[in-house]
Amino acid sequence: MTTTRRNLFKLAGGATVGVLFTPAPWRLLTDTALLSETWPGVPVPRHGEVTFQFGNCSLCPAGCAVRARSVANQPVSLAGVPAHPLSHGALCAFGIAGHHLPYHPDRLKSGPVAAADAAVRTALGQLRDTERCAVLDLRPGRTASWTYRRAMAAIHNGIYLAPLEPVPVNLAAAKTVLSLGAPLFDNWGTPGNVIAARDHFRLIQVEPVESRTAAMADLWLPIRPDSEEALVLGLANLLLADKKVAGLPAGFTDRVREFPPTVAASRSGIGEQQIAALAHELQNNGPALVLGANGSPYAAALNLILGAPGHTLVSRREAPVPDEWKKAAPVSDLASVRDGSIGVLLIDESVTGDAPPWSAIQPKLANKAVVVTFAWSKDGYGRQATYTLPTAVYPETVDDIPPAVDSPAAAFRLSAAWIAPPDGVANPADFVGALAGIAVKDALQERAAAIRKSGRGSLFVPSSATSTPARDVKPDDFWKMLQAGATWIDDVDANAAPPKLDLAFPAEAPNQVLPLVVAVTEPDAPALVSPLLSKLYQESNLHLPPQSVALHPSDARSCGLETGSHARLETGCGSIAVDVIVDPDVPPGVVEVSGGPGIRKICGASSRARVVRS
Amino acid sequence: MTNPNKPVKAARYGMAIDLDRCSGCGACMVACAVENNVPPAHQGANDRKGLTWVRVYKVDNGGEGDGRRSAFIPVMCQHCGNETPCVHVCPQQAVDVDPSTGVVGEMPERCLGCRYCMAACPYHARYFNWWDPAWPAGMEKALNPDVSPRMRGVVEKCNFCHGRWHAARRQAVADGKSDMEPVAYLPACAEACPAKAITFGDLNDAASPVAVAAKDCNSFRLLEKLDTDPKIHYISKRDWVRRIADAPRPGDGKESRRG
Numbered sequence: 001m002t003t004t005r006r007n008l009f010k011l012a013g014g015a016t017v018g019v020l021f022t023p024a025p026w027r028l029l030t031d032t033a034l035l036s037e038t039w040p041g042v043p044v045p046r047h048g049e050v051t052f053q054f055g056n057c058s059l060c061p062a063g064c065a066v067r068a069r070s071v072a073n074q075p076v077s078l079a080g081v082p083a084h085p086l087s088h089g090a091l092c093a094f095g096i097a098g099h100h101l102p103y104h105p106d107r108l109k110s111g112p113v114a115a116a117d118a119a120v121r122t123a124l125g126q127l128r129d130t131e132r133c134a135v136l137d138l139r140p141g142r143t144a145s146w147t148y149r150r151a152m153a154a155i156h157n158g159i160y161l162a163p164l165e166p167v168p169v170n171l172a173a174a175k176t177v178l179s180l181g182a183p184l185f186d187n188w189g190t191p192g193n194v195i196a197a198r199d200h201f202r203l204i205q206v207e208p209v210e211s212r213t214a215a216m217a218d219l220w221l222p223i224r225p226d227s228e229e230a231l232v233l234g235l236a237n238l239l240l241a242d243k244k245v246a247g248l249p250a251g252f253t254d255r256v257r258e259f260p261p262t263v264a265a266s267r268s269g270i271g272e273q274q275i276a277a278l279a280h281e282l283q284n285n286g287p288a289l290v291l292g293a294n295g296s297p298y299a300a301a302l303n304l305i306l307g308a309p310g311h312t313l314v315s316r317r318e319a320p321v322p323d324e325w326k327k328a329a330p331v332s333d334l335a336s337v338r339d340g341s342i343g344v345l346l347i348d349e350s351v352t353g354d355a356p357p358w359s360a361i362q363p364k365l366a367n368k369a370v371v372v373t374f375a376w377s378k379d380g381y382g383r384q385a386t387y388t389l390p391t392a393v394y395p396e397t398v399d400d401i402p403p404a405v406d407s408p409a410a411a412f413r414l415s416a417a418w419i420a421p422p423d424g425v426a427n428p429a430d431f432v433g434a435l436a437g438i439a440v441k442d443a444l445q446e447r448a449a450a451i452r453k454s455g456r457g458s459l460f461v462p463s464s465a466t467s468t469p470a471r472d473v474k475p476d477d478f479w480k481m482l483q484a485g486a487t488w489i490d491d492v493d494a495n496a497a498p499p500k501l502d503l504a505f506p507a508e509a510p511n512q513v514l515p516l517v518v519a520v521t522e523p524d525a526p527a528l529v530s531p532l533l534s535k536l537y538q539e540s541n542l543h544l545p546p547q548s549v550a551l552h553p554s555d556a557r558s559c560g561l562e563t564g565s566h567a568r569l570e571t572g573c574g575s576i577a578v579d580v581i582v583d584p585d586v587p588p589g590v591v592e593v594s595g596g597p598g599i600r601k602i603c604g605a606s607s608r609a610r611v612v613r614s
Numbered sequence: 615m616t617n618p619n620k621p622v623k624a625a626r627y628g629m630a631i632d633l634d635r636c637s638g639c640g641a642c643m644v645a646c647a648v649e650n651n652v653p654p655a656h657q658g659a660n661d662r663k664g665l666t667w668v669r670v671y672k673v674d675n676g677g678e679g680d681g682r683r684s685a686f687i688p689v690m691c692q693h694c695g696n697e698t699p700c701v702h703v704c705p706q707q708a709v710d711v712d713p714s715t716g717v718v719g720e721m722p723e724r725c726l727g728c729r730y731c732m733a734a735c736p737y738h739a740r741y742f743n744w745w746d747p748a749w750p751a752g753m754e755k756a757l758n759p760d761v762s763p764r765m766r767g768v769v770e771k772c773n774f775c776h777g778r779w780h781a782a783r784r785q786a787v788a789d790g791k792s793d794m795e796p797v798a799y800l801p802a803c804a805e806a807c808p809a810k811a812i813t814f815g816d817l818n819d820a821a822s823p824v825a826v827a828a829k830d831c832n833s834f835r836l837l838e839k840l841d842t843d844p845k846i847h848y849i850s851k852r853d854w855v856r857r858i859a860d861a862p863r864p865g866d867g868k869e870s871r872r873g
Binding site for chain 1: 639641644645649661665671672680685686705726746747748749755756759802808809810
């Protein structure tokens with residue numbers, strides 16, 4: 001064979017085509033890909049000994065039991081404790097990623113602690129007789145709350161302020177639950193307890209928007225916005241008939257007479273027959289329970305008519321405290337404080353709770369009042385306070401978690417402290433205790449000793465999933481077990497008197513300038529949430545993004561807004577910047593707002609709003 | 615060629631999800647991201663460019679007013695057992711079906727990022743890494759050491775928490791059992807579901823809760839007409855929810871409104 005130029009080309013061409021049919025080039029491609037996978041930007045997880053620890057989540061009052069899987073003492077994943085008698089193994093989306101909070105970019109790590117301490121002490125020395133030093137506690141009932149109360153009793157003109165605690169609910173005793181917009185399946189109460197009780201009651205959700213709770217209800221009644229009161233009065237009209245119920249305010253019974261079912265039906269948009277069927281079901285498929293959003297007095301009145309107190313609404317004893325603590329300041333309501341009378345205000349914002357809007361706090365402050373807030377981030381009262389002091393976040397500090405609204409018995413459990421807090425953070429209880437000269441270092445242990453001494457209740461130990469009567473546990477072991485994640489649960493007080501319901505009906509406010517009814521359909525989020533929660537809104541459509549509102553297209557048009565517009569949500573309690581989403585699923589006349597502390601503060605006590613382009 | 619690791623008795627892991635219990639809380643989505651080191655959203659990520667190995671869709675019956683009802687459907691890789699579409703189209707052999715577990719696995723080290731598998735997947739359950747994985751400073755300490763973070767430019771998806779399966783096998787061996795037998799374990803989403811809506815186990819074990827649930831008269835699978843034999847079974851007593859199974863993608867109409 002002669003070697004010609006043509007043959008050389010043929011050989012080269014044939015070889016090239018032939019190589020394509022061998023694994024070689026494809027293998028090369030794979031190897032190229034392998035090289036591209038090992039870029040230095042990809043973090044390498046740490047390895048080490050795997051251990052499991054138990055604790056309790058303190059992100060909300062539910063206090064769900066948590067099991068942490070730690071690698072080299074660093075929690076890498078959190079899960080519920082299945083046999084737990086209160087949380088039944090459930091953990092919400094916030095709790096599952098709670099171990100990320102110490103690394104949140106918006107988290108405060110240092111602040112002017114010494115300067116704030118000096119300013120508060122100076123201000124306390126200069127307080128006039130008419131001025132007061134106040135502590136505002138967003139989650140009362142904790143050991144820290146008792147420290148604040150003791151400190152305010154020791155400080156001249158001290159006052160302890162806290163939101164009113166809702167009447168405890170016994171969901172397990174209910175056969176029919178009528179919810180007037182209560183977010184039963186959006187982190188209301190203890191999520192695991194709600195789910196565990198769910199199979200035993202029929203849920204009727206009355207709400208203008210089809211929330212997650214409405215989707216899970218046996219019956220969803222889409223009510224005309226802001227007309228729940230008319231429905232309750234109509235139901236009361238049928239339920240009361242000629243019956244007299246002790247404790248109902250005269251004004252209420254007078255109004256009930258004005259709301260026969262025809263009137264209630266025309267106001268609420270719910271059919272007359274449906275209202276009659278609802279009244280029949282509440283009366284005949286008891287025990288019934290009525291849940292209202294924000295402690296509605298209308299829900300309380302209906303509960304009274306249905307005989308819920310003592311059955312589905314219960315009295316709960318508080319976990320015992322040492323006798324020497326009982327000389328403490330009483331719990332006061334912010335509204336009862338005289339305007340312009342608070343010279344020093346200390347706010348414990350390090351826990352999630354019902355936060356009053358700044359518009360309710362500001363009038364109570366004296367001229368040049370010193371306001372110190374203890375917070376995880378600047379987003380809360382930090383915008384208005386004189387000093388914002390950073391605190392440890394979950395899971396960096398040990399604190400106790402009082403029982404949630406759906407716990408018929410008292411409970412005592414400690415939050416987990418699995419990660420060391422940064423050096424620059426302040427402990428609000430230590431700070432306030434030091435002002436009054438009270439040693440608070442061992443307060444939790446002292447309270448645990450008082451609980452053990454009472455001999456009441458039982459101790460659930462998560463590592464062995466067993467409950468033991470508290471009196472059978474040695475005092476030292478009792479404290480050690482609590483530190484290891486155990487939960488003390490009180491005995492239900494069978495002789496307790498039925499709870500008193502708050503039937504103070506608010507004066508009718510002229511709200512005509514605010515055309516939209518607020519519907520909060522997202523769970524009440526803590527001040528900080530894991531960045532991974534972006535999976536639920538930014539990377540999918542499951543939840544409304546934080547700081548956003550959804551409007552019906554007709555409402556959006558009349559406000560000159562479209563999806564993506566920047567706007568301000570204004571309520572009677574203040575305003576906040578929001579992003580707008582236009583959604584035909586939102587009923588006309590309703591503004592659906594996302595969760596988050598900022599929005600809750602201005603929407604919590606206000607049912608009407610408007611959205612203005614900014 | 616024989617596979618020395620092939621168990622004597624192969625498992626066929628699968629799930630049964632009770633849609634009547636799912637409240638759309640999203641705990642499964644977050645737990646999955648924590649377990650599998652899925653990074654938080656990049657600033658430019660949206661519902662089409664995000665990484666959600668399991669995604670909960672809100673669907674409704676199309677009714678208006680009081681006739682409207684909604685439900686939530688968690689959708690993840692359906693681990694097709696028959697003619698697995700993504701396996702067939704991958705030019706890199708980066709996708710395979712493990713004969714010992716029935717799990718459709720993805721090897722990101724082999725993936726070239728051509729996204730043929732994404733186009734082929736009828737369930738839209740595969741996600742492309744558009745950006746370098748990044749966590750806020752310090753949060754990388756909380757990564758799960760059993761799962762390697764993936765690089766930008768590869769496709770990723772649910773693998774029934776392979777890291778947990780390996781850990782369960784190691785534990786079985788440590789307990790003196792044979793690693794040739796199927797092991798019992800729970801993926802993160804099943805463990806996290808507060809409503810206990812997700813049951814996981816070996817579909818080959820007729821007595822297992824998942825196999826019993828899969829045979830429930832209200833059980834159905836997504837796009838069964840494609841005959842891909844998915845291993846995710848859904849359960850609902852509501853007719854209209856069962857009819858959603860034949861839609862090309864759950865929650866289609868909702869996509870453009872939010873997100």
